[in-house]
Amino acid sequence: MAEIHVMREELRPPVVPRRHLISITDLERRDIERLLGTARNFARSLEREVKKLPTLRGRTIINIFFESSTRTASSFELAGKRLSADVMTIRAVGSSVDKGESLKDTARTLAAYAPDVIVIRHPQIGAPQLVADATQAHIVNAGDGKHQHPTQALLDLYTMQEEFGRLEGLHVAIVGDILHSRVARSLVQALNIVGAHAIAIGPPALVPRGFDRLGCEVSHDIAAVAPADVVYVLRMQSERIAPGENFVPTLREYSARWGVTPERLNKRQKVMHPGPINRGVEIDARVADSSASLIETQVRSGLVVRMAVLYDLLTQGPVALTRTVDMNEVA
Amino acid sequence: MTLHAAAGKKDDLVIRGARVVDPREGIDGELDVVISNGVISALEPTGSGEATRRDVDASGLLLAPAFVDPHVHLRTPGREDEETIASGTAAAAAGGYCQILAMPNTDPVVDSAAVLGALIEYAEQEAVIPVGFMAAISKGLSGEELTEMGALADAGAAAFTDDGKPVVSAGLARRALQYATLTGKRIALHCEDPTLSHYGQMHEGVVSAELGLGPYPSVAESVEVGRDLALAAYESSPIHLMHLSARESVELLRKARLDGIEASAEVTPHHLCLTDEAVRSLDSNLKMNPPLRSEDDRKALIEALREGTISCVATDHAPHARQEKDVPFEAAPFGVIGLETAFAALYSELVEPGVIPLEILLERMSAGPARVFGLPVPKIAIGEPANIVLIDLAANWRVEESRFRSLSQNSWLLGVTLTGEVVMTLADGRVAHRSERVPA
Numbered sequence: 001m002a003e004i005h006v007m008r009e010e011l012r013p014p015v016v017p018r019r020h021l022i023s024i025t026d027l028e029r030r031d032i033e034r035l036l037g038t039a040r041n042f043a044r045s046l047e048r049e050v051k052k053l054p055t056l057r058g059r060t061i062i063n064i065f066f067e068s069s070t071r072t073a074s075s076f077e078l079a080g081k082r083l084s085a086d087v088m089t090i091r092a093v094g095s096s097v098d099k100g101e102s103l104k105d106t107a108r109t110l111a112a113y114a115p116d117v118i119v120i121r122h123p124q125i126g127a128p129q130l131v132a133d134a135t136q137a138h139i140v141n142a143g144d145g146k147h148q149h150p151t152q153a154l155l156d157l158y159t160m161q162e163e164f165g166r167l168e169g170l171h172v173a174i175v176g177d178i179l180h181s182r183v184a185r186s187l188v189q190a191l192n193i194v195g196a197h198a199i200a201i202g203p204p205a206l207v208p209r210g211f212d213r214l215g216c217e218v219s220h221d222i223a224a225v226a227p228a229d230v231v232y233v234l235r236m237q238s239e240r241i242a243p244g245e246n247f248v249p250t251l252r253e254y255s256a257r258w259g260v261t262p263e264r265l266n267k268r269q270k271v272m273h274p275g276p277i278n279r280g281v282e283i284d285a286r287v288a289d290s291s292a293s294l295i296e297t298q299v300r301s302g303l304v305v306r307m308a309v310l311y312d313l314l315t316q317g318p319v320a321l322t323r324t325v326d327m328n329e330v331a
Numbered sequence: 332m333t334l335h336a337a338a339g340k341k342d343d344l345v346i347r348g349a350r351v352v353d354p355r356e357g358i359d360g361e362l363d364v365v366i367s368n369g370v371i372s373a374l375e376p377t378g379s380g381e382a383t384r385r386d387v388d389a390s391g392l393l394l395a396p397a398f399v400d401p402h403v404h405l406r407t408p409g410r411e412d413e414e415t416i417a418s419g420t421a422a423a424a425a426g427g428y429c430q431i432l433a434m435p436n437t438d439p440v441v442d443s444a445a446v447l448g449a450l451i452e453y454a455e456q457e458a459v460i461p462v463g464f465m466a467a468i469s470k471g472l473s474g475e476e477l478t479e480m481g482a483l484a485d486a487g488a489a490a491f492t493d494d495g496k497p498v499v500s501a502g503l504a505r506r507a508l509q510y511a512t513l514t515g516k517r518i519a520l521h522c523e524d525p526t527l528s529h530y531g532q533m534h535e536g537v538v539s540a541e542l543g544l545g546p547y548p549s550v551a552e553s554v555e556v557g558r559d560l561a562l563a564a565y566e567s568s569p570i571h572l573m574h575l576s577a578r579e580s581v582e583l584l585r586k587a588r589l590d591g592i593e594a595s596a597e598v599t600p601h602h603l604c605l606t607d608e609a610v611r612s613l614d615s616n617l618k619m620n621p622p623l624r625s626e627d628d629r630k631a632l633i634e635a636l637r638e639g640t641i642s643c644v645a646t647d648h649a650p651h652a653r654q655e656k657d658v659p660f661e662a663a664p665f666g667v668i669g670l671e672t673a674f675a676a677l678y679s680e681l682v683e684p685g686v687i688p689l690e691i692l693l694e695r696m697s698a699g700p701a702r703v704f705g706l707p708v709p710k711i712a713i714g715e716p717a718n719i720v721l722i723d724l725a726a727n728w729r730v731e732e733s734r735f736r737s738l739s740q741n742s743w744l745l746g747v748t749l750t751g752e753v754v755m756t757l758a759d760g761r762v763a764h765r766s767e768r769v770p771a
Contacts, residue, residue: 102654104658124658124659125544126613127659144659145659145661146544147544189541208539208546209535209546210536210538211540214541
């Protein structure tokens with residue numbers, strides 16, 4: 001009855017220092033490699049008929065989303081459940097937050113349930129840090145404003161590694177609205193950490209000044225996707241052409257100059273997108289539906305990568321890792 | 332009368348053995364300073380006078396003209412939970428200040444003689460040190476209609492500003508400068524083109540690119556500095572540029588001054604000590620307007636202060652309630668407090684490392700701003716009112732919330748150990764602050 005043993009206090013992994021995943025730069029290369037390895041093990045376990053692992057039984061995970069989200073919220077919830085944790089997902093739109101409760105008070109309220117992990121998405125930069133300071137939980141940033149979305153970057157790396165068998169030296173072109181994209185920021189930093197090559201391509205007003213100093217090339221010409229192994233397309237939002245914004249004149253002009261079409265790709269290139277996609281704006285429907293698209297793979301990767309992140313934060317270390325993902329032991 | 336404080340008895344005391352430094356009077360030496368009925372009545376070689384019951388032993392301490400802050404937010408009326416005239420002036424006294432000027436962006440705005448008159452009455456009841464009040468340039472700070480600048484000047488306005496907001500319309504800025512030639516009161520400008528700062532949260536640069544915080548470029552300040560200098564030249568009306576942050580602004584100002592334009596400027600301790608790198612911590616006490624800029628900008632500000640292009644240190648003391656700063660960086664209001672830490676921060680960061688001489692810092696914190704706004708210049712000279720600060724330059728102290736006299740604690744220096752502690756402040760002949768080290 002190994003399942004029961006896992007619950008017994010002496011068999012629980014030792015208490016580890018409280019760690020968070022707030023920025024992708026919280027990780028070193030070996031951390032990323034360990035996480036991707038763990039994710040691969042989980043992917044194998046999910047091929048089994050019974051997909052649930054007892055690993056985090058008795059642990060409490062609270063997901064709190066202050067912004068709408070389909071794929072991130074659902075994959076975090078399923079990730080926690082696959083690992084047998086008690087998972088509570090709060091959509092903070094319509095909760096007491098709307099009644100003017102401060103984030104700090106919301107965090108303290110949640111802390112009363114003594115969660116092991118709080119996964120937070122918030123429209124404001126710095127929100128995860130504030131929750132980290134106000135609670136005793138491990139914090140996972142599921143997106144804070146335009147700042148960071150580290151689990152997205154990890155699942156993107158995982159997807160690339162599964163596709164190409166390597167990350168080192170891989171060439172990734174990130175196309176679109178870099179300025180407003182937490183995904184772009186986290187991904188460029190993640191690519192740097194693992195030794196891949198990044199180029200940011202977009203309209204001048206949508207590539208932040210100084211972005212080249214983050215360790216990537218910058219171009220405003222869509223033709224610069226040519227040497228890339230992966231063309232990573234970002235969502236282009238209609239807010240960017242609102243009166244007083246004028247980041248680009250119109251979406252039509254954006255599509256004409258920077259839209260990712262079959263004509264602008266070569267046969268060996270793969271296409272990724274963090275979703276949700278705007279067909280016909282930043283990505284041509286023929287590209288989104290082609291075999292070059294890894295968009296659905298990204299969604300699948302999200303589940304195992306988030307399982308790996310939750311697992312890693314609560315256990316840490318290769319010893320615990322071998323013990324818990326050894327299928328014979330947990331069976 | 333520009334400055335107002337609660338009435339009270341002037342003090343009599345003898346401060347013995349301090350190193351007395353007054354850069355403008357050319358004094359630097361050990362002297363006993365005799366104060367009779369609030370006026371400096373004698374400067375004597377140390378040890379020459381007989382000990383009296385009103386002696387203060389100041390051996391080993393620095394005695395200098397007390398400080399003048401041309402840019403303070405007192406939050407009265409409207410947000411007395413954040414700061415009052417009483418708490419703000421007490422904080423100023425604890426920081427070594429003998430005179431301060433308060434900004435008009437209160438609720439209601441100081442845009443009528445009635446509001447100004449009420450503030451002056453408050454100050455005459457509760458101000459620990461003399462305080463002056465700037466009035467708004469535009470009604471309600473709306474940037475649309477001029478206030479009754481004549482009536483406000485007659486009622487005692489120290490100067491005019493829409494601080495907190497820029498005067499977006501060049502036409503209105505011009506009208507204010509034209510009118511100011513009648514009142515003789517200076518126009519002080521917060522330079523920001525809102526179409527360029529555009530919801531900006533921090534300096535546009537590598538750090539904003541990395542953090543994703545809304546970028547607020549230097550050029551948002553400097554284009555308006557250029558515009559306002561051109562208007563000042565055209566109208567031959569003096570201007571004061573508030574809280575400069577960017578190299579480009581400093582260079583425009585330097586050139587304008589060489590061209591004979593009467594333009595003064597101020598810089599804050601935080602812009603002199605910090606850069607946008609500090610914002611990586613996402614600490615909301617590092618969020619201010621204008622934002623912390625690059626190391627190159629900081630160097631330009633220090634050089635301008637040293638050479639006198641910028642003649643004033645101003646704290647831009649901006650108290651905010653705890654619950655307003657205890658939120659994610661993006662949701663926090665702009666502004667930090669500074670009255671109680673300004674000297675120590677600048678002494679620790681700039682004087683001790685040898686970046687600027689002590690005498691220059693003392694001058695820019697006292698006579699510099701006093702002269703710009705036509706306030707009494709604090710002097711260590713016989714016959715002058717005692718406006719004196721006594722400082723222990725050897726003392727190290729830790730900035731802690733519990734130490735502040737200010738009602739707000741939103742300091743960028745919390746937890747930091749600084750060198751240089753204000754031990755005693757005399758403002759207009761009265762002891763306004765005395766640390767526990769000086770027995771009453």
